[in-house]
Amino acid sequence: MQPRNMSMSGVVDLAAVKAAQEAKAKAEQTRAEAARQGGAGAVAPADLVIDVDEAGFERDVLQRSAEVPVVLDFWAEWCQPCKQLSPVLERLAVEYNGRILLAKIDVDANQMLMQQFGIQGIPAVFAVVAGQALPLFQGAAGEDQIRGTLDQLIQVAEERFGLTGLTVDPDAQPGAAPAADAAVAAGPYDALLEAAVQALDAGDLAGAVQAYKNVLGDDPGNSEAKLGLAQAELLQRVQGMDPQAVRTAAAEKPADAEAQIAGADLDLVGGHVEDAFGRLIEAVRRTAGDDRDAVRRRLLELFEVVGTDDPRVVNARRALARALF
16 A cells, blocks of 8 residues: 655644543643643653553543654554554654654554544554644655654644653653643533543543533533534544445535535544535535525534634634625
């Protein structure tokens, strides 16, 4: 399998995993707490390559991504190209000396993560930067290509998010660095928000939706719950979809509101933010009446998933206004 385009064309929000902005905020709290306690300490070279599962994804990937770009290596024991690629990634992770963290994910043991990232084949390599996911490449790749991609990733992480990476101490004991989920002060809705996260971890999307609704019932303006609810409902909608059938229907029926709405949901879960927005804006132009209103409402919901401050949302709002008026 040939590698896909390895361009750093734009960081994509992690709409298919969980509330990335919530995770980023938690990580920032953790870093502030660590700083008050005298710093997070150095890591051993062996700690630059870790195995990650669904249960530890938020702690080991989302929260760590507030300190360092986390490269995700999706692999399986039976995958021969993976056996060629993974050792290269592991060696480079150590060579880059804390500028990246490599997280290895066995797809056979973590099917939900594979689905949430929209992975069609392995090896597949993603990155997570400040709680946001970025597809890097799929399939085998040469070392020079990989180095070029990692260099671009590090540059994006430093220039756009101010991430300087981890401090590495060759004499440090592996596993001795403080955990990324150091305790922070609990807020009034932390228990309910944690219940929602645990439901997501267990694949209980209905439970997650209800937990977020419980928070919003008491605090309608809670931004974490609004974002989490939008993402959980998106995952719930796409759970039973046949991707091929949805894409075929969307291509064949450009003026069909339901087909375009389903296609946009699938686009966003796959990380194609601008495609999802563009599809629905075009559908607004092609539809009228109740259909048009349904498309508009779904677009506003997807804005919540991505985050209303995201530049792509700002641009899409302007395009929507032009389409409506």
